[in-house]
Amino acid sequence: MKKRIIFTFLIVSLISFSAVVRIKDIAKFRGARDNQLFGVGIVVGLNGTGDGGSLNSPLLANMFKNFGIPISESDIKSNNTALVMVVADIPPFYKEGMRLDVVVASLGSAKSLENGVLIQTPLYGADGNVYAVAQGPVSTGGVEVKSSVNLQSRFKVTGYIPNGALIEKEIPSNIVSENSITILLQNPDITTSARVAAAINQKFDLKLAKANDPASIKVQIPDAFLDDLITFLSIIEELEVVPDQAAKVIINERTGTVIFGGDIRISDFTLSYGNFVVNIQNGEIEGQEATISNLISALKALGATPQDIIGIIQELHKAGAIFAEVKVM
Template sequence: MTRTSNLFLKAIGVLVCLIAAIAFMPQARAERIKDLGTFQGVRPNQLTGYGLVVGLAGTGDDAIQYATEGMKGVAARFGLTLPQGVNPALKNAAAVLITAELPAFSKPGQRLDVTVSALGKAKSLRGGTLILSPLRGADGQIYAMAQGNLAVGGLGVSGADGSQVSVNVPSAGRIPGGATVEQAVATGFDTAPTLTFNLAEADLTTALRVADGINRAFGDRRARAMDAVSVTIDAAQGAEERILMMGLIENIEIKPAEAPARVIVNARTGTVVINGAVRIAPAAVAHGKLTVSVKESPTVVQPAPFSQGQTAVEQSSTINVDEERRPVIDFKGGASLADIVKAVNAIGASPADLVEILGALKQAGAMKAELVVL
């Protein structure tokens, strides 16, 4: 075999190894645009309502005024009029607040899950039934009607001597599919001159990459990043064309920008979270612990016989100072999250100690990261 053939075979071998290395390299993390935010106007809406739950086993509101008025209104709805000055005893009924979420594009006839919570002194809603109640949006319009039997996961029992036992929260429950949509919410997305996509987390780099990804997918310049949150997209009029375009945009994959270096500290629980972007400049840290203890050992001193003296207490104090010796941590330039965790574990620092160390590093200018204290 000639020398040229050997060189050719070696070149082929190198090329094969290079291709294999590229194949097994970790690929850049890509996210779908739909996982990074939402289109403006395409969002759920909160609904609330007031109602009465009946059929309780003596765990209701008794004769609270707003519950009484609500029961009178329910009776009047069926053509019944209660005598003047007569207030019904409502131990078997309870005034409640009803909450639900109306998803985007909900249409009349669709079912919603509702949550029912006691408004007054009701001890338990277990076994109750919600009477037909309207659910209103922020504009005061009725968008759904709720009714049904409650599913309550809690349990409350009380004794004659005042003792009580509660499991979970018996004063709140849910009605799966307990509301029916009566009116659709006008989003206006099909008539606006443009569509706006809003990122869940503000980031200029990610907004630019979203706009660039949309433009590359459609082969034009229809998308523009307006700020760190919003991307404006030119769209044709009509719901059908816009829905098609929105569906295509949602599934475009881009690589979002890396999160800024950040350290989250919960001072109440001692929880410390450090993201992978945190780096430490060259620094040395010494974290010691000084313990001072004072021990009192009083001694009773008796006078000599027939000395006219008095019994006295002689104080004796012992003071100890114990300073725990811990090694100095030497952070090299560019120390990563793994280096920080390894060094802190080596000296046995507690979460409270870690908070002090990180705060001191930031004050010294050795940690270029945002320190967030919850």
Template sequence: MASQRTRIKDVASIEGIRDNQLIGYGIVVGLKGTGDTQQTVFPIQTLLSTLERMGITVPQTGNNSASNMQVKNMAAVFVVSTLPPFSRPGEKLDITVSSAGDARSLEGGLLLMTPLYGPDGQIYAQGQGPLVLGGYQVTANGNSRQVNHPTTARIPGGALVERSVPFDLKQMKTVSVILTDADFHTAERMAGAINAELKTERAHVVDSRRVEIAAKPEEDLPALLDQIEAVQIDVYPRARVVVNERTGTVVIGGKVRLQPVSILHGGLSVNVVTETKVSQPNAFAQGTTQVVQQTTVQAQDKPVNRIELKEGATVEDLVQELQQIGATARDVISILQGMKEAGALEADLEVL
């Protein structure tokens, strides 16, 4: 079994030292008529609430009431961010802003101060700033041009941390190292390498993903974690084929092995074409003009393509054979699934 040598830091994490997801709701202003329409109610409610906090009261009746407001230069958005471990108040975070209503574009927008909440309902950061888009949408005279998604944007360093997540390394009695990919073989090798580095038998395997190291009283835990993460171990990656049926993408790992197999691949293509024609009666006839549909059914049975893989065949051989028969991405996905069922594909087949 082929292995690769890497640091523990690259294939595992320390339990308790983790990122935290943040989410908030706010409004983006300064749009050029591409904001939410009047049919989206909650942006108006958000605007009224913001104005009230600033001492501005909008009448509820009359021509200038809230029901008659037509604000097209603002949009309601959800704001998300990730709070890294050991973040302190005053640090900056990148945030992502996405439209929550029917706004056409967030180009040129400015996010007003938005509190970002953690899973416990507490405010951990405040976001605000001008948006940076990776796309655009232009509409003129009934024609439109769009690149990427103009309703999602980012603000680099757009949030300030207001509260840190309480976590004290000194309270850790046991250091738990969690493997990214569960594997008993790798876990055993990792525990052995840690014991060899520490020159004690302090690390032991709990399961296929967890290795625990007992911490000594008054031990310098940051120094211990630094020593553990720098240890190099032999990792045995699992052979895996990843298939995305929505996009037709197939990624085959280099560790994938193939068994001798013969593949027959063909298909029956059926096309149903409907044409609409107008039947016009003669000038002196008593008939009326009718729309007539003419349907044509075409069937084409494609010849069967054969692929034969002998013992010792590699993934490169399979790809070359598939290219020679003109297989599409959808064909490759079907063939790989069939090979997995036949036992000719020695890898985990993961379908996204």
């Protein structure tokens, strides 16, 4: 005998409660962006796990030459050194003397960078200028863990140097253009863009902001803040809005996980799936609405497995009964 779930759904006005967040948490100012730095260096002090060939010989020879020690490239054969690529991100407004975290990765045949030390390496921007120098001991993570088959072995040819780079030159950041600034949303959305503009205009009681598109809002700087831009920006950052987002259900079939946001509604339907017959009619069930959340709770109460629930949600989506985007991973 099939188990039967009967939903009687009353047509009511749904109120969606979304998080109130600061503009600072969902957007940034145009011109205030990270920049990527890179360089090629040498890690020394390896315990026989280095390149062991001639790949890094030219760099080592030049280094010795700068120290006044003439040596031929052919004479340099070391298993204790490794040629590496060094990369870092420099956030906006960082000044000379501040520090950055860096990542190093082997370019040659080194087996491990563990316990090695990166020798001073200039880090270049996309324009070819040096903006920082990196140096320091390389960390490849904690000790090997062999007690669980679910843990991945450490990847020892990639390492990290916390605060390993020293900024030598500031990258200019310009966020003002024609006495205005532009706010860029991290997740472009038409409704959110309009709400941000409305919040700014309401705060200053002036029509300063205009949503240009789903991603950007242009804001005119009032005369009172032309010589105090930081205060103006801080006021904007602290304004609170309710960001909008499309309803979405994310399904991970491998782990049996279903993630969804808000009360995603379901239309009337009747579905026979395995031992279950799901029937949502124009009504309610125990005073609850026909939503994904309530459907999952009811199915779990009847003993449905994660695979059953995922299968039912997928079939409902195919039939157009779920008012949301469904993404299967």
